[in-house]
Amino acid sequence: MTKNFNxxxxxxxxxxxxxxPECGIGKLYEKGFRMYSHCQECGLKYEREQGYFIGVMYINYGATVLLIFPGYFFLSLFTIIPNMLNIGLWCLMSGVFPTFFYRYSKSLWLNIDYTIDH
Ligand SMILES: [Zn+2]
Incomplete structure (x- = not known):
């Protein structure tokens, strides 16, 4: 249990x-959305095969849904915000959040896959 938690x-x-995911020291990104092909510290190849990062969209989509739906219902139930404004706000967030979270989704995908498959 403690091992899994760690x-x-x-x-x-x-x-x-x-x-x-190997050394915890090397950066994944050079600048912005541009990713290094290998770890600058230990040499681990990040994109193991073509299409490796397709799974990133599942993580990004899931995180977006987990934010958008509870956010909408929270504002709907606990504020007096008009419904159309509430919908508009979360439509905007459904475009902004995945863009912001993309790098973290990719990093999560890489770290989870490396941990399971190593
Ligand atoms: Zn490394």
Missing amino acids: ILLKIIKYSFKLRC
Whole structure:
């Protein structure tokens, strides 16, 4: 139990720091959305095969849904915000959030896959 919890903490820590899943030191991104092909510290190849990062969309979509739907219902139930404004706000967020979260989704995907398949 403690071992699994530590593995989960490692995944979260390395993912949200955008670090290499092997060493935890090397950065995943050069600048903006441009990713290094290999870890600058340990040499781990990030994109293991063509299409490897397709699974990122599942994480990004899931995180967006987990934010948008509860957010809409929370504002709907606990504020007096007009419904059309509430819908508009969350439509806007459904475009902004995945863009912001994309790098973290990619990092989560890489760290989870590396941990499971290594
Ligand atoms: Zn590394």
